[in-house]
Amino acid sequence: EALLGRGTGAAASAIGGSAAAVATSSPGGAAVAAVPPGKGGSAVWDAGVGAGSCLRVSAPAFCVCRFPLGGAVAVEDQPDVSAVLSAYNQQGDPTLYEEYYSGLKHFIECSLDCHRAELSQLFYPLFVHMYLELVYNQHESEAKSFFERFHGDQECYYQDDLRVLSSLTKKEHMKGNETMLDFRTSKFVLRISRDSYQLLKRHLQEKQNNQIWNIVQEHLYIDIFDGMPRSKQQIDAMVGSLAGEAKREANKAKVFFGLLKEPEFDVPLDDEDEEGENEEGKPKKKKPKKDNVGSKSKKQDPNAPPQNRIPLPELKDSDKLDKVMNMKEAARRVRLGPECLPSICFYTFLNAYQGLTAVDITDDSSMIVGGFADSTVRVWSVTPKKLRSVKTAADLSLIDKESDDVLERIMDEKTASELKILYGHSGPVYGTSFSPDRNYLLSCSEDGTVRLWSLQTFTCLVGYKGHNYPVWDTQFSPYGYYFVSGGHDRVARLWATDHYQPLRIFAGHLADVTCTRFHPNSNYIATGSADRTIRLWDVLNGNCVRIFTGHKGPIHSLAFSPNGRFLATGATDGRVLLWDIGHGLMVGELKGHTDTIYALRFSRDGEILASGSMDNTVRLWDAVKAFEDLETDDFTTATGHINLPENSQDLLLGTYMTKSTPVVHLHFTRRNLLLAAGAYSSQ
């Protein structure tokens, strides 16, 4: 075992952390390195190379000290010791960088077809790292000519990143750009087959000046798999994120994606003759059958988390009444399918002047809230019943507390209205979320706070301060009490309404967290980010259990399927990707939209997936067919890749165009009517 000691105080500079990596390696090449979170150092090893593992430490980019720290460093190739020791002094002659790169380019282009696609993955990370290396070591003119010469060769989906890079010409520019600093210190993950890797390694080690090999070892993590090399199409489906793909082992943890058991309670019989005692209000609502519900409910779903895995609030009487209403509505629910598409009711916000930034609708579709760029939050009642707030204290003292309808009497009729405006934020409101019991409303804004509003007094109750930067999205847990928020500081936070500080911090994304959603069983949180990855976090211990890459733009919408097994994600690239959470694989790709997808929602029983986008359309997709059992084979277990059929056209059930209203929110009512919302924009 090689243990690298933690740096002494001298190493920990004022701005940087100390580099430390603790790695254990079993003899025989199957190296397992555990990088402790929180310390900027990272270790790389050569997983595919037989006996003797190589460990190198790279200090964080902003660490003042120039030498790697700590104890024994086992180095594989002796000539590279000096290179390691001068890791941050000079990575070879800057004027020769162009030669190194074009040499590699020539080699890859001359290699066999089957290897070329895989090895071409190297171009982008190498290009960026070499460029940043030149900039960091203040060789500006070399950096500029390097960029000019090679930036056109990169894949089209990296163009946005390259544009940002082109503006980073000096070392000082890098200091303020957290995303680029993170990119420099984290490892870009590539999945390459063993044959291609051997080819590359042999070539790079042959040459005298193997600077590229140094950079590969230092900044790239090559996840080697045994099997056929992947084709360009397969690779293109999975790459695109800022940190490469996901390591296979990152998606191996067990995830409890099943649903929590609904509590049993008596349903009062009424004239519709719904079932009584053993009624299980499962979210997958079917017409209640008396025969087999009881037996199925007793067995514990092996994929469901234990009931008390995370503490959840107990059900109040009002919640139980709500569930009864839910079940009654479920009985009247329309069964959707390719033959029976939902009706769509569109709520258009007029005169919003491009200020509508967030929309949410309650579960029972009684209220709709809009968050606006002028920092107001407006709540409307969708039903004829107006919004009422509780009477003032003076009036409350006058009512008769013993009367039966005291709950109606405490409501103030005089100020009842269809619209209530909530003032309090000092910046545009980017996310809103109703609580499941309709008592509270959350809103998050550019001013860095998340505000909890009471829907009974229509006043602000709490401001949760934690993110000091714009908060892009927030959502209540399906059971209430917990909520999650994600913002510009690249973390998502889990809060409870009665704690003024977050309970969990989910750190790991390289760029802003743009979208946060709870899993239906409230044990997991999915976050989509501007670094083009989706991560699934465990609420219990804050660990990241899944990383999904494949989108080519920041993710703006997430939707869990009602059975908890699948996740649908939409991004600025106009694609909807479908993921199997249990296996950690991409199982579908829905192409059709031409602009950012801001809204995704599954129907109540999971048969239809609706997507709404900036291209002014709502599209309906056949979810049942999309998730039909896909074949997995050895190739899948090796590469983590399923051969996806090109069936977007078959799965598309309908496209519905608005005149010029981008779709911002979608919601299926309890009876499977689809509600959509957007602000009319007159271009």
Next chain:
Amino acid sequence: MEAAKMASPKSGPKDAQVMAQILKDMGITEYEPRVINQMLEFAYRYVTTILEDAKIYSGHAKKPSVDADDVRLAIQCRTDQAFTAPPPRDFLLDIARHKNQAPLPLIKPYSGPRLPPDRYCLTAPNYRLRALHRKVSSTAGRITVPRLSVGAVSSRPSTPTLGREQLQAL
């Protein structure tokens, strides 16, 4: 205001053309026309602030003229004040690890609205009525009505339950 596709103003001042070119280089193709004015104003204010700071630093170092180091120092100091960046990744991972070690707190049953302690809520009244001092009048003809002096309102929050504010006499 509607955003319109902007071509670089051909007859505008050179600064505006440069700004339009910068926006184009950064990939921004659609913007309201006033954006260029705002960006120019910002650039002017930023540069003059930096140069003033640099002048002060070079004067402090008793240099005959302002040189690049002074400007660099001025930029660095201003960046720390004005343009704060989110915390670095290793710091975030560190505090995340710290925070995530604590188990999730148990939820007390039957506790009404679950809110943080009152200090952290926005439910308390943010005003207080000033006490009135009763003046003793010597003239007998004036009828003095005893006034109820109103002091601090009780700090019980006005939650949506049936609470009552209580007026206390000082």
